[in-house]
Amino acid sequence: MDPSQVFTDADITRAFEILKSREEQGWIASGVWKDGAELWKKFDYDSRIPFYTKFNILIDGVPIEACKELYGNLELRKQWDKGISTEELDSNKYYRTVHWKLILPAPCTPRDAVRLVTSFNWVAEENAYIMLFKNGQHPNRPETSDYIRMDTSLGYSILKQADNDPDSTVFFGMGNNDYGGWLPYCVLPYAASRTMYNLRDEMKKGYRDIYAKDKHQ
Numbered sequence: 001m002d003p004s005q006v007f008t009d010a011d012i013t014r015a016f017e018i019l020k021s022r023e024e025q026g027w028i029a030s031g032v033w034k035d036g037a038e039l040w041k042k043f044d045y046d047s048r049i050p051f052y053t054k055f056n057i058l059i060d061g062v063p064i065e066a067c068k069e070l071y072g073n074l075e076l077r078k079q080w081d082k083g084i085s086t087e088e089l090d091s092n093k094y095y096r097t098v099h100w101k102l103i104l105p106a107p108c109t110p111r112d113a114v115r116l117v118t119s120f121n122w123v124a125e126e127n128a129y130i131m132l133f134k135n136g137q138h139p140n141r142p143e144t145s146d147y148i149r150m151d152t153s154l155g156y157s158i159l160k161q162a163d164n165d166p167d168s169t170v171f172f173g174m175g176n177n178d179y180g181g182w183l184p185y186c187v188l189p190y191a192a193s194r195t196m197y198n199l200r201d202e203m204k205k206g207y208r209d210i211y212a213k214d215k216h217q
Contacts, residue, residue, distance in 0.1 A: 027042045
């Protein structure tokens with residue numbers, strides 16, 4: 001496929017449609033809600049991968065530009081993100097090919113994925129940054145017996161400045177993922193809850209450690 005056609009304007013439109021949809025579009029409140037965070041799930045059996053999760057959480061005390069760098073810059077992300085290991089395998093002007101490793105609680109087998117991932121792009125009409133990702137392949141990262149390979153139809157990370165607080169960011173995430181193996185769908189929202197709160201706490205700590213260090217150098 002032409003690299004310029006892997007991600008399209010239709011993908012961006014679809015992502016913001018999913019972001020704004022609620023119960024009337026089949027979403028069900030799920031997982032553990034606290035501190036104003038929300039987690040939703042949906043089954044769409046017309047989709048190649050039927051299970052969707054999405055969330056939004058306030059990253060208080062981390063401005064949007066710093067959040068964009070901490071999450072989108074893989075070298076920075078390695079310094080603070082303890083839940084997911086990422087390695088850039090290849091890149092072009094349209095997207096990066098990234099190998100993800102996800103460690104799950106025992107006795108679950110770890111998961112991995114090869115994903116095509118855009119940079120954060122500004123969408124003026126939505127007043128937000130968006131990063132899109134889809135399933136990919138790479139000859140240097142075949143499937144192995146140590147991990148179960150995940151499949152992703154479409155996912156996004158969206159950043160918006162928090163209302164009335166220029167020093168905080170609202171992080172929106174969505175994954176249309178097939179985790180493979182025996183892992184039941186009923187467990188996934190609670191795993192997503194833990195991932196969501198860990199993301200917030202680790203990013204806040206990363207911001208303090210990395211940016212405070214930079215200021216004193």
